[in-house]
Amino acid sequence: MSRATILGLVKMNKPESLPLPVIDENAFKEEIDLKETFKSNVTLVGGQIKEIEPNSIDSEIQSLYPNKTKIVSITNKSTLGTVQISPNTDPHTLQDIDLAIVEGDLGVSENGAIWVTGEASILRALPFITNDLVILLDKTKICLHMLDAYKLIAKRDRTFGVFISGPSKTADIEQCLVVGAHGAMSLTVLLI
Template identity: 60%
Template sequence: MSSRDSILKAVKNNKPELLPLPEIDLDVFNEDINLLETFIKSVELVGGRAKVLNSISDLDNEIKALYPNAKQIVSSVKESDFGTVSISKDTDPHSLETIDLAIIQGEFGVAENGAVWISENDFSIRVLPFITNDLILVISKDAICLHLHDAYKLISKRERTFGLFVAGPSKTADIEQCLVIGAHGAVSLTVMVV
């Protein structure tokens, strides 16, 4: 018997008993708050920007005002005509390194932390939200849940595809407390709430 096999056998033989997950009364987390207002404050707290639009038809004008110098734009939001670069599942992800702006449909937002759930059903190249210089996520004001407990209930019913929560622009800090924005992804995040 190899060392690897003996280690795996020892681990298997000494596996602890499975414990049931704790029962959590989710009602204790419910608050009577304005979800939209709390969501906007949370987005700003994590370094993003949130804009409430009167109508989806205002989307392109708002984007043009916020990002007048963006040239290479990918949009997966069907109501936006602002995209200048077309992508598909066959697009080489390396070809996206010059993308200035990505506009992606979000499924819902979380008031608790300002996160927005996006899935590959709404953008065909997984690297898109990370490789773009600036990121815009579009959500409905009716698609904001209170906290992550509600959010996990929503995503538990989905098909098991790639998805993630995005909260604020990419940022990292080292031990010397030097904050770097855009280190691992977008330099800015704007959430358009329609």
């Protein structure tokens, strides 16, 4: 069969579009402490989280990661960056980055996930290629559920963005957990 024939058959057998289901969002409302639940869930998924004052960001990062020398900082809230990058930086040159410091736009209490945009990381690969990742998050920007998070990000420009929940990890059928398999070995969230 030719490509045109296959595509023609696919078009002919296309299922009818179905409307999206109506979700009763009130069924998901909970009276919980958003910040404390978020902190608990970040820890549950393998990250560490600290609530700090904005003027102690650099000292906190230095105490947590004293031996890191190749640091990319994509925030004006930290002066620890030793490696400069731009949108034109070849991600392959970042293979030996020890630590990346980025800002998160919002946190999700339900699962400890943090929304990080392409603007916050400059290069899409940065949060995944670094050995260790620090995300700075405003403690007032935590929502209850993913439903709320999707509402908040719905009006954004359709550029790159990702929810990050804990360090990278995977497990095989024998339940052998491997941390850092596809990205950062550790995630630290600093609530400011």
